[in-house]
Amino acid sequence: MSPEEFRRHGKQVIDWIADYLAGIESYPVMSQVKPGEIRRALPPEPPEHGEPFEDVLADLDRVLLPGITHWQHPGFFAYYPSNASGPAILGDLLSSGLGVQGMLWVTSPACTELETVVVDWLAGLLGLPDHFRTDARGGGVIQDSASSACLVALLAALHRAGGGRFATHGADRPYTLYVSSQTHSSLEKAARITGLGSARVRVVDVDPRTLAMDPGHLRALLDQDVAAGAVPAMVCATVGTTSTAAIDPVAALGEICRERGIWLHVDAAYAGVAAICPEFRWVNDGVADHADSYSTNPHKWLLTNFDCTVLWTADRAPLLGALSILPEFLINAATSSGSVIDYRDWQVSLGRRFRALKLWSVIRWYGAEGLRAHIRKGVGLAQDLASWIAADPGFEVHEPHPLGLVCFRPRWPGLTGAAADQATTRLMELLNAGGELYMTHTRIDGRVVLRMAIGGVATERRHVEQAWERIRREHAALSAPGH
Structure with a gap:
């Protein structure tokens, strides 16, 4: 493709994306295709000769678009936003x-140095401590996802806990990792990848009301494991759990970790970016004094498209010790001088994309004021929704709900236990099948509850109002006698 051909087709692609975003509300939120339908619509063999790019765009419309679930749709309330x-x-x-x-x-050089600037900018916007800056002993790095950030943090924690032996000798001691039942599954996967295995993952109890990790039970588990000869390597505290946006008590957990020399990682994938607003900076209480590493996802709620997770560490030495390998073909004068950052040592893979460009573009276009306005809009709409639910006797809302996620449960007269759960699940399926909205469920105290995560770029008050009215109508229909 020549530069002129690229110019012509590139304009077509930009126009296609602009038209798609402008008309996204006309599509059903969830894809309506059946399994295998997209594959069957595509030829089984690749073309022998090149085809016009117009044909590619035509098949994008004809074949692929029906198989898209529209994450940018204003009625997408299912998972956390993917702005x-x-x-x-x-x-x-x-x-x-x-x-x-x-x-x-x-x-x-620009790829690396722009990244150091934007992660420092973001650290400042979130009110993170100065030792997380790249011009201090710690620093930040853009990862692809929070799963990778947690894996890298665990590797650094194991390196420190093992006195540097883990990188070369593996899990030669009974290391342990501490999570709660609400911690993201990526932590257990990280334990498997590092060689610890799922059996070395200890599950700490949670407060039955807030679903936050219980510091007392963590202390008891640590005492039990140390007495049995284990080496506690890392505790993962979550700021905004996947199911309910629960926030673990970072300060209390951090005190325990500091007493015992255990690495504390704070996984703030969803909620961390809310700290860009001063009134929500409380979500990071305890991070400055206790966190050895901290990560959050601009690609969820901060207007930066996937993939873009930022991981900060208070001290980069364990991270580099765990991940740095320097073969002959990578040796160069700048690296040997020790005066530059080589981000290959801050991640699992060697190669890396220039992700900083999109985060830089977002921060410069919106400014801190615009980013705060986006967060505040999502929180405000979620609080409005929660108030409507709480005022309706046919529903109960889960408390607390301080940010953009609202969990709630319909009441079903005469139904309890599994029967009530089945009715709630049926309601969700009917809502999702209509094409106007998409929501998911979780379990709280063993009961199925519905989740509405608000924070999409295109979502306005009218979309939340329409969704709530639809929920009420379908609930009333299912609750009618004889249904």
Whole structure:
């Protein structure tokens, strides 16, 4: 494809994306296709000769678009937001156009140095401590996802707990990892990848009301494990759990970790970015004094399209010790001088994309004021929804709900236990099948509850109002005698 052909087709693609975003509300939120339908619509063999790009765009409309669940739809309330915005899309396009592979500083200095700037900018916007800055002993790095951030944090924790032996000798001691029942499953996966195995993952009890990790039970588990000869390596505290946005008591957990020399990782994938607003900075209470590492996802709620997770560490030495390997083909003068950051040592893979461009574009386009306005809009709409639910005798709302997620449960006269759960699940399926909204469920205290996560770029008050009215109508229909 020549530069002129690229210019012509590139304009077509930009127009296609702009039209898609402008008309996204006309699509059903969830894809309506059946399993295998997309595959059957595509040829089984690749083309022998090249085809016009117009044909690619035609098949995008004809074949692929029906198989898309529209995460940017204003009625998408299912999982946490996966924001995509104009400046982020354009930043990603610039990254693709440059084709940079930023494994080393020398392979593109701007790729590395822009990243150090934007992660420091974001640390400042979130009120994170100065020792997380890249010009201090710690520093930040953009990972692909929170799963990778948790894995990297665990590797650093194991390196420190093992006195540097884990990187070369593996799990030669009975290391343990501490999570709660509400912690993301990526932590157990990280334990498997590192060689600890699921059996070395200890599950700490949670407060039955808030679903936050119980510091007293953590202390008891640690005492029990140490007495049995285990080496506690890491505790993961969550700020905004996947099911209910519960927030673990970071300060209390951090005191325990500090007493015992245990690495504390704070997984703030969803809720961390809320701290960009001063009134929500409380979500990071305890991080400054206790967190050895901290991660949050701009690609969820901060207008930056996937993938973009930022991981900060209070001290980069364990991270580099766990992950740095320098083969001959990577040796260069800048690396040898020790004066540059080589982000290949801060992640699992060697190669890395120029992700900083899209985060930089977002921060510059919106500014701190615009980013705060987006967070505040989502929280405000969620609080309105929670008030409507609480005022309706046919529903009960789960407390607390301080941010953009509301969990609630319909009441079913005469139904309890499994029968009530089945009715709630049936209600969710009917709602999702209608095409106007998409929501998911979780379990709280053994009961099925519905989740509405608000924070999409296109979601306005009218969309939340329409969703709530639809929920009430379907609930009333299912509750009618003889249904």
